[in-house]
Amino acid sequence: MKKSDFYFDLPERLIAQHPLEQRDASRLLVLDRADGSVSHRHFRDLLEYVQPGDCMVFNNSRVIPARLMGHAVGKTTPIEVLLLTDKGNGLWECLTRPGRKTREGVELVFGDGILTATVESVQPDGNRLICFHYDGIFLEILDKLGTMPLPPYIKEKLDDPERYQTVYSKMPGSAAAPTAGLHFTPELLNSLQEKGIRLAFVTLHVGLGTFRPVKEDEITDHVMHSEYYIMDEQTAEQINNTQENGGKIWAVGTTACRTLETIADESGKVQPQSGWTDIFIYPGYRFKVVDHLVTNFHLPESTLMMLISAFATREMIMEAYREAIEEEYRFFSFGDSMMIF
Incomplete structure (x- = not known):
């Protein structure tokens, strides 16, 4: 596949320059992989889709003033x-x-x-x-x-550096935020638990390799940089128990997704471990453990566009992005969210 297969034209006005006052007030585009249909919700509506017995996996890495x-x-x-x-x-x-x-x-x-x-x-x-x-x-x-290393497409000053951290960030080490998690509030996390959803945490310290532009025309020629990950025993047990009991595994963000897919064996089981991953997921990849994905909107021709195109299809993703632009969703780190169901 060519890098250009993942290009889309984004009006600059849709690049979010600041976070919304209320984290979970962001919009949520829901893409149903069964038929490619799209619906437009708000992030707090996520509660309607996650079912008791499911497990949501978050990346608890914390951005350092790098x-x-x-x-x-x-x-x-x-x-x-x-x-x-x-x-x-x-x-x-x-x-x-x-x-x-x-x-x-x-x-x-x-x-x-x-x-x-x-x-x-x-x-x-x-x-x-x-x-x-x-x-x-x-x-x-x-x-x-040090100062917070905001992405170069954010031109405005961030008054509160904590808005570039998830509310559950714990393990310092990232050069960029796992931005899918920025939409969660303590109240929403509590509501998920009250509904019977397991909350599990992995650590992947986000470098810039994930976001590095793909320069090669053939995407298979692109080389990913390695990032350090940790999965503890409690998280491994939560994931394996969820699968054994028929629940679904939700990855909150591409970093959690990459971590899970790195660790899982061919049957989808995971075990406690730490190490370095350079996994590059693009169309044709067979997902082993992740059933549903919550993610932000990504840059054109990026490895993250390729990952979500592998999770759905390239055609579904490009059509969903076309509709998101038409509906004037806010894009990138401080922008709106997408759920691939």
Whole structure:
């Protein structure tokens, strides 16, 4: 399949620049895979579709203030560093700008020297491996020096950084939010539990690999970056018990979906584990565990468009997106939601 098979023209006015005041007031486009029909609801109406005994799986990763501004030792030119992946022992894979100022061996300074770093190497894809030096706790230093790494298509300032976190975020480590979960409120989560729905949590620390533009014309030539995931024993038991009792598995977001499909065996069973996934899901993929998917609206020609096209069909997805644009849904991170049923 070609990258261009997943292109659509989106008016810029439909790119949401800020979150709605009430998280679950966003619109919900419901796509029924049985016949391709589309209905237009609000996110809180999700309660009508999830049935007692079902299990909803959420990604509880928390976005860190991953954007740092510093400069090279002895220089004044600002250098932006975006933390992508924690490699351990202070070593991070990062994006830097301008890249020409961050060659191997360059020493960096942030926040009057309370954080310093060394560029260890330049990766083939242009990312940098940077080793940070500091006293104390790294995440506490990031809280002082870093800022929230909002996507480049969001031009307006975010007054409350918590609006780029899910209400159930717990495990720090993501460079971008698992945005499908931004629509949930504590009240909606409580209502789901009261209805008899199991709530389960995995962790996938979202890097930018999931969102990296597909440059190759043939989508099978695209290489995904790896992201770290965790599934604990309680979540594995909830998922397996749900399946054994005839319940359905709902993935809240493409990150939860990718994590589940990475872990599941051919029969759809999962077990506690952690590791790195570079799974790339596109049409032709056979889903092993996910029955229903809640997701936001994605960028044209992105790997996420390819994933949801695998979950339904490309034709269903492109028609649903055409209707969403016609109905002036809000798109991307702070936009409206979609349920593929």
